[in-house]
Amino acid sequence: MTLTSRYSTRLLLSTAAIGAAGGLLVVGLNYALVGLPPSSVTYAIYAATTPAWSLGAFVAMALFRRPGIALLTSVFSGLVNLASPFGVAQLVNFLVIGLLLELPFAVALYRRWSDRFLWVAFPVGALLLSAGYLAPTLAAGAIVPSDVPLWLAALLVVATLALALGLTALSLRTATSLRKAGIAVGPTPSPTTAE
Numbered sequence: 001m002t003l004t005s006r007y008s009t010r011l012l013l014s015t016a017a018i019g020a021a022g023g024l025l026v027v028g029l030n031y032a033l034v035g036l037p038p039s040s041v042t043y044a045i046y047a048a049t050t051p052a053w054s055l056g057a058f059v060a061m062a063l064f065r066r067p068g069i070a071l072l073t074s075v076f077s078g079l080v081n082l083a084s085p086f087g088v089a090q091l092v093n094f095l096v097i098g099l100l101l102e103l104p105f106a107v108a109l110y111r112r113w114s115d116r117f118l119w120v121a122f123p124v125g126a127l128l129l130s131a132g133y134l135a136p137t138l139a140a141g142a143i144v145p146s147d148v149p150l151w152l153a154a155l156l157v158v159a160t161l162a163l164a165l166g167l168t169a170l171s172l173r174t175a176t177s178l179r180k181a182g183i184a185v186g187p188t189p190s191p192t193t194a195e
Contacts, residue, residue, distance in 0.1 A: 007072075014183055015060050015069060019160045022056020023094075026077065030084040048156040051126035051164045053077070053094070057101050058122050058167055062175035063183065065113040067105065070125075074098030100132055101125040119168055126164035130165035169183025
């Protein structure tokens with residue numbers, strides 16, 4: 001089965017537009033954070049804001065509810081992020097983001113697409129993303145846990161979860177608005193049915 005037989009041109013173009021918009025948000029976020037001096041606290045702040053990197057993929061998943069959409073949207077976001085201070089490395093980061101965001105849906109064998117499931121899957125994906133950022137950063141010694149006060153670490157965990165839940169709400173609302181505007185014409189497709 002080819003990519004075009006599984007995803008229509010309209011779906012690919014819509015996903016590209018959503019991914020590009022989400023990617024622009026991350027470019028701005030990277031430029032805002034790149035001025036911070038490198039420290040364990042700075043890296044911890046980066047980890048707390050990583051759920052924002054998934055906004056485009058969240059919106060596309062909520063709108064189209066198909067396997068692979070998070071990965072595809074993340075690739076488009078990564079291409080836009082070639083303009084960020086981190087260049088080509090961002091494309092690799094966004095591939096990992098797409099895979100991590102697909103994970104909760106893959107575990108459910110792509111059979112769960114209800115809003116209730118999205119309220120669980122999106123925050124889980126965002127937390128996996130933050131953990132995925134922290135693990136190699138800790139392993140490389142860029143973050144020294146003793147340099148991050150316990151109160152700040154707790155605050156950043158709460159902020160990460162709050163951001164993930166807020167982005168879930170925003171994604172579902174945006175998907176509803178886009179559906180009403182005719183972006184996703186027709187019923188939400190079944191993950192096993194080609195468009």
